[in-house]
Amino acid sequence: MWCRKLKDLACGAGPHDNIFRSEKMSLAQMYLQPEASYETIAALGELGCVQFRDLNEGVSAVQRKFVNEVRRCDELERKIRYATNELAKDGLKVVDLIDDFPPAPKPKEIAELESLLEKTETEIMELAANNVSLQTNHLELSEMIQVLERTEQFFSEQESTNFDLNKRGTHRDPEQADGRLGFVAGVIRRERQYAFERMLWRISRGNVLVRRTDMEAPVKDPRTGDMVLKSIFVVFFQGDQLQSRIRKVCQGFHATMYPCPSAHQDRVDMIKSVHVRIEDLKVIISQTEDHRTCVLKAIMKQLPNWSAMVKKMKAIYHTLNMFNVDFGSKCLIGECWVPKKELEEVEALLADTSATLGSTVPTIFNVLDTQKDPPTYFRTNKFTYGFQVLIDAYGIAKYREVNPGLYTCISFPFLFAVMFGDMGHGCIVFILGLWMVLDEKRLCKKRAGEIWKILFGGRYIIMLMGIFAIYTGFIYNDCFSKSFNIFGTHWRMQYNRTTVLTNPTLQLNPATDTRGTYPMGIDPIWQSASNKIIFLNTYKMKLSIIFGVLHMVFGVCLSVENFVYFKKYAYIPLQFVPQVLFLLLLFGYMVFMMFYKWVQYSPHYEHFADSPGCAPSVLIMFIDMILMKNEVPTPGCMPTMFPVQRELETILFVVAIICIPWILLGMPLWIMCKRKYQAKHHVERNHMDVIMETIEIKGKEVIINEVNETHKHEQHDEEEEEPMSEIWIHQAIHTVEYILSTISHTASYLRLWALSLAHAELSEVLWTMVLSEGLQMKGYVGIIGVFIIFAIWVFFTIAIMVMMEGLSAFLHTLRLHWVEFMSKFYVGTGYEFQPFSFNALLTADEDD
Amino acid sequence: MNSAWLPPIIITCIWAFIGIICPFFARGPNRGVTQCCLMLTAVTCWLFWLCCYMTQMNPLIGPKLSMNEIMIMAREWGNEIKDSMDVVV
Numbered sequence: 001m002w003c004r005k006l007k008d009l010a011c012g013a014g015p016h017d018n019i020f021r022s023e024k025m026s027l028a029q030m031y032l033q034p035e036a037s038y039e040t041i042a043a044l045g046e047l048g049c050v051q052f053r054d055l056n057e058g059v060s061a062v063q064r065k066f067v068n069e070v071r072r073c074d075e076l077e078r079k080i081r082y083a084t085n086e087l088a089k090d091g092l093k094v095v096d097l098i099d100d101f102p103p104a105p106k107p108k109e110i111a112e113l114e115s116l117l118e119k120t121e122t123e124i125m126e127l128a129a130n131n132v133s134l135q136t137n138h139l140e141l142s143e144m145i146q147v148l149e150r151t152e153q154f155f156s157e158q159e160s161t162n163f164d165l166n167k168r169g170t171h172r173d174p175e176q177a178d179g180r181l182g183f184v185a186g187v188i189r190r191e192r193q194y195a196f197e198r199m200l201w202r203i204s205r206g207n208v209l210v211r212r213t214d215m216e217a218p219v220k221d222p223r224t225g226d227m228v229l230k231s232i233f234v235v236f237f238q239g240d241q242l243q244s245r246i247r248k249v250c251q252g253f254h255a256t257m258y259p260c261p262s263a264h265q266d267r268v269d270m271i272k273s274v275h276v277r278i279e280d281l282k283v284i285i286s287q288t289e290d291h292r293t294c295v296l297k298a299i300m301k302q303l304p305n306w307s308a309m310v311k312k313m314k315a316i317y318h319t320l321n322m323f324n325v326d327f328g329s330k331c332l333i334g335e336c337w338v339p340k341k342e343l344e345e346v347e348a349l350l351a352d353t354s355a356t357l358g359s360t361v362p363t364i365f366n367v368l369d370t371q372k373d374p375p376t377y378f379r380t381n382k383f384t385y386g387f388q389v390l391i392d393a394y395g396i397a398k399y400r401e402v403n404p405g406l407y408t409c410i411s412f413p414f415l416f417a418v419m420f421g422d423m424g425h426g427c428i429v430f431i432l433g434l435w436m437v438l439d440e441k442r443l444c445k446k447r448a449g450e451i452w453k454i455l456f457g458g459r460y461i462i463m464l465m466g467i468f469a470i471y472t473g474f475i476y477n478d479c480f481s482k483s484f485n486i487f488g489t490h491w492r493m494q495y496n497r498t499t500v501l502t503n504p505t506l507q508l509n510p511a512t513d514t515r516g517t518y519p520m521g522i523d524p525i526w527q528s529a530s531n532k533i534i535f536l537n538t539y540k541m542k543l544s545i546i547f548g549v550l551h552m553v554f555g556v557c558l559s560v561e562n563f564v565y566f567k568k569y570a571y572i573p574l575q576f577v578p579q580v581l582f583l584l585l586l587f588g589y590m591v592f593m594m595f596y597k598w599v600q601y602s603p604h605y606e607h608f609a610d611s612p613g614c615a616p617s618v619l620i621m622f623i624d625m626i627l628m629k630n631e632v633p634t635p636g637c638m639p640t641m642f643p644v645q646r647e648l649e650t651i652l653f654v655v656a657i658i659c660i661p662w663i664l665l666g667m668p669l670w671i672m673c674k675r676k677y678q679a680k681h682h683v684e685r686n687h688m689d690v691i692m693e694t695i696e697i698k699g700k701e702v703i704i705n706e707v708n709e710t711h712k713h714e715q716h717d718e719e720e721e722e723p724m725s726e727i728w729i730h731q732a733i734h735t736v737e738y739i740l741s742t743i744s745h746t747a748s749y750l751r752l753w754a755l756s757l758a759h760a761e762l763s764e765v766l767w768t769m770v771l772s773e774g775l776q777m778k779g780y781v782g783i784i785g786v787f788i789i790f791a792i793w794v795f796f797t798i799a800i801m802v803m804m805e806g807l808s809a810f811l812h813t814l815r816l817h818w819v820e821f822m823s824k825f826y827v828g829t830g831y832e833f834q835p836f837s838f839n840a841l842l843t844a845d846e847d848d
Numbered sequence: 849m850n851s852a853w854l855p856p857i858i859i860t861c862i863w864a865f866i867g868i869i870c871p872f873f874a875r876g877p878n879r880g881v882t883q884c885c886l887m888l889t890a891v892t893c894w895l896f897w898l899c900c901y902m903t904q905m906n907p908l909i910g911p912k913l914s915m916n917e918i919m920i921m922a923r924e925w926g927n928e929i930k931d932s933m934d935v936v937v
Contacts, residue, residue, distance in 0.1 A: 018880040384881060406881065410888035418896070471893060475900050485925070491911065493922045496933045500918055508910035512935050517904045519855035520897060525921070529911030539903040546899060547892075595902065602906030612908035 019384055021400050021565070024340040025374035025833070027053075030350070031364035032323070032332040036357050041316045041836075042104040043353045048837025050336040050346060051375060054322040064321040072114070073314040079117045080307050086124050087296055087303070089225075097304045098445055101842055104312035113309065120299055127292045134285050135222030141278045143187045144258045146215060147232050148271050151185050151260055154211045154234045155267075181209075181236045183262070184246055188255035190214065190229040196253045200235060203245050209236040234260075312838050319836055331361075335368070337375055337833065343367065374399050377833035382440075384409060386461045394818045395828025402561045404822055411551070411821075412813055413464035418547070419755035419809040420465070422763060423473030424480040428802050430466025437463055465810075475521045476756070480797070481763040483524035490515045491525045505530065510612065511603035533757070540753040542594045542618075548749025548820070549587045552742070555824030556580045562825060574666035578659035579738060579824075585656040587746050589625075589649075593618050593641065600641055609638045616641065625649040664735040668727050745820040751812050759805050766796055856901060863894035 028050075032040055044050055056064060084094050105113050188196055193212065200208050211234045218227040233255070235246055250257055261267050323334040338346055347365050354362040376397050380388045388405040390412065397403055420426065436443060436459035443456060455462075477483040492513050495506060508525075518524075522539075526532045556579050563571040601615040608614070614637030621641070624631055628650070633639045640646060774782075774789030822828070834840075867890025871883040913921070922929045 020880065381878060383878075406884055407888060409881065410885050410892065414889075414892045472896065475896060489921075489925055492936075493918055493927050493929055494933050494935045495918070495929065497929050497931050500915060500929055503915065505912055505914050506918060507912040510907040510910045513910060514907065516852055517855075517901060519901075520859060521900060523904060525911050525913075528917045528921075529913055531909065531912045535907070535909060535911070539900070542903070543896070543899045546895070550895075598902040598906065601908065603908070604906070612906075615908055 019378045019380060019388065019403050019406050021403060022376040022378055022397055022830070023833075024400070025337050025377060026340050026343060027368045027370045027372065027374070028336055028338050028343070028346075029364075029366040029368055030332075030334045030336065031326075031366075032334065033359050033361050033363070034330065034332060036354060036359045036363065037320055037323075037332050038107055038316060039357055040350060040353045040363060041319050042312070043349055044346070045312065045315060045319075045836055045838045045841075046103065047346070047349055048839055049342045049835050050338050051833055051835050052319055052322050053335045053337070055324045055333070055335060056322060065323075065325055066317045066320050069317045070314060070321070072110075073310055073317060076114060076117055076306075076310045077314070079121045080303060080310060083120055083124055083299060083303060086128065087300055090293075090296060092296055092300050094300055094303050094307075097308055098447075098843060101308045101312075101838060102305050103309075104316060104838070105309050110313065113306065117306065123295060124299070127295065130288060131292065132222050134281070134288060135220070138278070138281050138285060139219060139222060140256065140258075141274055141281060143219070143230070143256065145271060145274050145278070147185050147187060147258045147260060148267050148274070150213050150232045151234050152264075152267070153213075155262060155264070181238055182243055183237070183260070184235045184243070184250065184257055185233070185260040186250060186255045186257035187215070187230050187232055188250075188253060190231050192253050192255075193231055193233070196233075196249070196255065199249050199253070200246060203249060204237060204242055207238060207242070208246070210234070211236075308842055311842060315836070315838065315841055336836075339377055339379075339833075373830070375833035376830035378403060378405065380405075383460045386458045387412060389457070390461075390814065390817075391822075392832070394822065395826070396830040396832050398827045398830045400565065401827055401830075402558050402565075402825065404558070404817070404826060407554075408817060409464075412817060413461065413468045415547070415551075415752065415816055416465045416809050416813045417468030417472040418543070418752045419812060420469045420759060420806065421472035421476040421756055422478050422480070422759060422801075423470050425759075425763075425797070425801050425805075426466050426469025426471075426473050428466075428798065429462060429469060429806060433459055433461075433463025433466050465806075476760070477522040477524055477527065478760055478763070481527075481760065481767045483522070483527035485524040486521075487519050489523055489525045490518050491523060507531075509603075514603075536760075537753070537757070540756055541750060542598075544749045544752035545587075545746060546591050546594065547752065548746055549583070549591050551749070551816075551821055552745060552824060553580065553583055553588070555821045556583060559825035562827075570670055571667070574670055575663065578662040578666065582656050582659040582663075582739065583742055585652045585659075586626075587742060589652055590618065590622050593621060596641055608636050614638070625653060628653075660735065660739060663738065664731060668724070668731050671727055672724060741823065745823075748820055749816065751816070755805075755809055755812060759801070759809075762805065763801060766793065766801065770796065859897060860894065863890045863897075866890045867894070 061067065087094055197210050197212075200210060212231050214231040215229070218229045220226070221228050237243065237246060247257070261270060320332065323332040326333050350363040350365055376399055378384075378388055378397075384405065387408045388403075391397075391403070391405040391408060417426070420429075436456055440459070446452070446456075473479060491508055492515055493500075493508070494513055500506065522536070526535060529535070556576065559579075560572060560576050563569065563576065597615060597618055601610055601612055603612050605611065614634065616631070616633070616637075620631065623629075630646075631639060770789060771793040774786040774793070777785040777789075867887050871886050874882040874886070876882070919929070921927065
């Protein structure tokens with residue numbers, strides 16, 4: 001299975017996959033016939049490897065040629081949005097497509113699509129309106145029933161007081177003779193109730209009787225869909241005028257009035273009839289609901305397709321808007337950037353499209369020679385993509401400059417691992433990465449938010465970080481703060497029993513107690529030693545500086561590649577040599593001192609001057625070299641590590657100092673001399689910039705285009721443009737920056753030591769304070785205790801040690817790459833190649 | 849004397865194989881990337897191991913252990929403590 005995976009990796013993205021430099025790009029010009037333009041752009045969009053330049057930059061959006069078509073697309077999008085919203089209200093979620101997009105609709109299909117969407121919209125609106133009216137009906141009927149039932153109690157009270165004579169009385173037509181009471185019954189929202197009663201009191205001057213009860217269950221307002229609380233009221237009054245006033249007040253407060261017969265029997269009959277009506281209505285409603293659901297489901301299946309098609313259409317018209325309209329020859333002219341490797345493919349596609357459409361004049365495709373800056377395009381595969389994203393986040397590489405992304409593939413996980421070195425935690429990280437990589441195809445389609453997308457996008461980074469962390473953990477001999485004793489410890493106890501039993505702590509003597517060197521890793525005896533940190537500190541600090549200086553020298557050397565490629569050969573002796581000399585003579589020498597000290601001073605040597613007691617501090621020696629001081633050594637020891645050290649250091653220091661004015665003066669003086677030379681000899685600059693190749697399409701019509709385009713003068717020599725003072729200032733800043741950065745960046749690499757120390761200590765604290773306590777609990781309580789404590793330990797391991805420390809180490813590694821490594825050679829002033837690709841457009845859209 | 853140098857030589861040979869020989873067997877469209885990765889891995893990992901080895905080659909201090917630790921290590925790691933021990937360099 002993993003063989004297939006490796007093969008998969010190898011068969012990545014096409015031939016000659018090399019991200020050392022960005023791809024070569026060509027600027028091409030396209031002459032399209034208007035009737036073929038839509039299809040051609042659609043085909044190019046499917047291909048996805050050209051980036052169009054906007055030739056109408058000065059023109060506002062409303063003045064462009066295809067603005068009407070864009071408006072039509074907007075209208076269609078609005079309809080689709082409306083439909084989506086309506087579906088969402090019903091709980092049907094429209095899922096966007098992630099792959100397998102339908103092709104853009106052909107021009108004749110566009111009208112069809114428009115009418116289809118129109119029909120859908122009206123259908124949905126009708127259904128919605130229908131639904132609202134049915135619901136309102138239902139609401140009214142159910143409210144009426146409640147009114148009828150509840151007012152039972154009001155009327156029964158009144159009946160005892162001469163009320164039953166009011167047989168003909170309904171709220172519409174109360175009997176007024178002999179002071180009989182009329183009444184109005186209805187339903188009103190609870191929040192309006194008190195204001196309503198106060199108003200009634202006012203208009204009737206206190207001559208009304210209001211009775212009300214609350215409806216317990218809130219009802220759904222059909223128009224807005226909110227749940228509102230209502231209450232039932234009955235208003236008793238006397239007099240005709242009062243009735244009309246009361247009715248007006250009711251209408252003002254949006255209270256619905258219901259007819260309510262006063263006689264008990266009438267009410268009972270009415271209740272029955274309303275029940276019947278409600279039953280009928282319920283049947284109608286359920287049938288309508290089913291129909292609506294059917295229609296909506298059918299729409300739901302189509303919507304993603306339509307949405308994708310409309311988006312493609314809009315993109316095509318936006319692209320067409322970037323073309324120049326040539327009224328003379330009645331065609332559209334556009335310019336685009338194409339990677340050189342894909343030129344043929346694009347030509348073939350254009351020829352094919354012309355042929356399929358059967359147009360009389362085929363599309364013309366010319367390659368232009370230009371001074372403009374092409375976009376930067378890295379052909380990454382799924383493995384290198386993650387690392388390239390990390391580099392691009394700092395700045396897109398200038399066109400054809402060396403790409404640090406290639407080396408980041410290994411240096412990034414490695415430096416992370418130096419800071420994270422722990423086998424157990426590394427295992428966890430590795431398994432996480434491995435799971436995401438093995439299950440790629442399925443997880444690719446999963447949508448779970450921004451953080452998952454970032455995590456999944458970096459799956460190869462995580463997997464590699466895990467592998468390297470396991471390796472560095474193996475060398476540090478640290479697995480959840482415990483060591484493995486694989487090769488057998490190379491330290492021996494040579495104290496006798498009495499000594500051991502009478503001394504609480506003993507220190508082993510390196511002169512007598514070692515038996516060779518532990519072959520791979522740190523000896524496991526150090527894990528239990530109380531002076532472990534002292535030993536590991538010197539080791540890790542030296543390690544950090546060694547790797548730091550190596551990384552930086554590598555960075556400076558990469559700049560040579562750039563100089564050679566861009567043919568700035570003068571820069572090599574004037575800029576590269578002094579820079580690398582300065583770095584190597586001072587900090588390379590420090591690294592040499594470290595290695596020398598490792599070899600020179602040993603407890604096994606007989607010579608006293610080479611014993612551990614005489615080993616000097618590398619840092620102090622380095623400072624003495626800079627300050628030209630001499631330390632007084634302890635008696636019996638030599639002041640220097642090797643005889644000619646002082647002389648050598650003086651020479652190195654002097655040469656390094658010479659490098660500083662070399663960097664400062666070298667470049668500007670050279671430029672000054674070159675300009676004088678050029679001014680003297682009047683070098684003729686070529687005003688004819690452009691050589692145009694025409695590429696004949698399918699030999700149908702041989703079109704010889706020899707257009708002499710005079711491009712605007714992009715300066716051949718940028719230095720012609722810049723005045724000398726600028727160059728001096730620029731160089732001075734560069735010198736100061738470089739010299740200071742050598743020191744500060746070298747010290748900055750000490751974070752490799754600092755973070756790995758912090759990680760080891762945290763790990764140990766977690767073990768000693770948490771798991772160890774649990775393992776020492778005895779008895780039955782211990783069984784449960786260790787279970788719970790293990791859970792706590794695992795939680796903290798994953799939350800703090802893996803997540804927090806991992807994130808922290810990741811960030812520091814990123815900083816080391818961006819600042820310490822890339823500042824030595826990286827320019828990063830390019831812009832990204834963003835091809836016109838439907839796939840990219842649609843997958844980016846669905847992320848929003 | 850010879851056997852003391854054996855582990856470093858073996859380990860150096862392993863990394864040299866990975867870093868120098870294996871890149872020649874890289875195939876496929878990603879050949880450049882694979883070769884670069886193999887070489888970088890070999891160099892960095894070998895250097896990392898080397899620093900660790902050289903640190904312990906000539907240790908300047910020894911580990912400070914408590915009584916319990918000494919006794920446990922002596923028993924578990926086959927290094928018995930006797931009433932009188934000859935100190936062997």
